[in-house]
Amino acid sequence: MSxxxxxxxxxxxxxxxxxxxxxxxxxxxxAEPLIVRMQEPRNLETPLADLFAPGTDKFFVRSHFxxxxxxxxxxxxxxxxxxxxxxxxxLDDLKKMESVSREIVLECAGxxxxxxxxxxxxxxxxxxxxxxxxxxxxxxxAVLERAKVKTGAGDVxxxxxxKGAIADPATPGPINFDRGxxxxxxxxxxxxLVWNMNDEPLTxxxxxxxxxxxxxxxGMAAVKWLSRIVVLDKPHAGFFQTFDYSVWxxxxxxxxxxxxxxxxxxxxxxxxxxxxxxxVGKPCTIEGYTWAGENSVSKVEVSTDGGKNWFAANGKxxxxxxxxxxxxxxxxxxxxxxxVARCTDDKGTTQSDKRDADRxxxxxxxxxxxxxxxx
Ligand SMILES: Nc1nc2c(c(=O)[nH]1)N[C@H]1C(S)=C(S)[C@@H](COP(=O)(O)O)O[C@H]1N2
Ligand SMILES: [Mo]
Numbered sequence: 508m509s510x511x512x513x514x515x516x517x518x519x520x521x522x523x524x525x526x527x528x529x530x531x532x533x534x535x536x537x538a539e540p541l542i543v544r545m546q547e548p549r550n551l552e553t554p555l556a557d558l559f560a561p562g563t564d565k566f567f568v569r570s571h572f573x574x575x576x577x578x579x580x581x582x583x584x585x586x587x588x589x590x591x592x593x594x595x596x597x598l599d600d601l602k603k604m605e606s607v608s609r610e611i612v613l614e615c616a617g618x619x620x621x622x623x624x625x626x627x628x629x630x631x632x633x634x635x636x637x638x639x640x641x642x643x644x645x646x647x648x649a650v651l652e653r654a655k656v657k658t659g660a661g662d663v664x665x666x667x668x669x670k671g672a673i674a675d676p677a678t679p680g681p682i683n684f685d686r687g688x689x690x691x692x693x694x695x696x697x698x699x700l701v702w703n704m705n706d707e708p709l710t711x712x713x714x715x716x717x718x719x720x721x722x723x724x725x726g727m728a729a730v731k732w733l734s735r736i737v738v739l740d741k742p743h744a745g746f747f748q749t750f751d752y753s754v755w756x757x758x759x760x761x762x763x764x765x766x767x768x769x770x771x772x773x774x775x776x777x778x779x780x781x782x783x784x785x786x787v788g789k790p791c792t793i794e795g796y797t798w799a800g801e802n803s804v805s806k807v808e809v810s811t812d813g814g815k816n817w818f819a820a821n822g823k824x825x826x827x828x829x830x831x832x833x834x835x836x837x838x839x840x841x842x843x844x845x846x847v848a849r850c851t852d853d854k855g856t857t858q859s860d861k862r863d864a865d866r867x868x869x870x871x872x873x874x875x876x877x878x879x880x881x882x
Contacts, residue, residue: 687743697722771800
């Protein structure tokens, strides 16, 4: 017996959608394009199949606190601290300046955390806390020029409008998300204050009405809901670059120090083929994406034996951007295979097959094999 169209419509989630019901039941079938890693605050991952797919709805979301409501009409960005001119800039003021558009990769420093052994605390991201978008705004350097930074400046602190109290380690009440970046990086062409993402105004999740983009650095520097810029005369020691988003640096004098996470490390990720797509004698394409932060990717290599032998793949990425890579492969015998990809940047840095524990739970770019079966 087959179900009639009416029976199909009347049963299950589709019927609920058709009836216009808005419940958690319907939202589960509303073709949510992202994987929910945490419901509140919003933390959403791009599925592997959509990695670097165009479009803002496929772009991962990483938020530490509830999304703040910022009124675009009354919005003003203040710039103060170690400057000659304290500024208050509306969105219109910023839009009157010379604007730029750039395609830039944004990767969370915790991207790939699920691959850490032993399991680390924090959100268990797979490969999908990364994306690339076209960002439109003004260089932060141009704003700092207007403010006339005094000599002897240290970090430029970007402050978000979102806030909350953190329990462990306990903060002195609610704190805003903020992040300091050294003046030299703040003045680079790739450091922007942006209002558009993919030619549309920023969405609330991605930091409307104004956010920072710090090209080539991990996402924690790309402060969303930007409300305030404070220039300090020394490095900033806020929560999000001391307790969080810091890594161990082994100083030559034997005094390990925690330093803020900065530059994105080179990475190549395999997106296809999946587990069962390979057959003996049948040519296949191994493919994925690669990026290397401030550097370009000069080489991608692939191994089908877990990293013993490597051959070249096609694909190179420009600085700040990602690129798709492909490699042709004909399986010779049935059984399990371990696919691995690795890239090398133009500074000669190749991804390591070992995890560096000094990086704590951040900067995760060691090799992650994909196990497949040849039929
Ligand atoms: N104000 C504010 N800015 C923020 C964050 C935040 O929680 N609050 N998260 C940061 C982190 S850790 C990342 S990885 C990126 C994620 O940007 P997206 O949500 O647009 O993908 O935003 C950064 N900027
Ligand atoms: Mo992040």
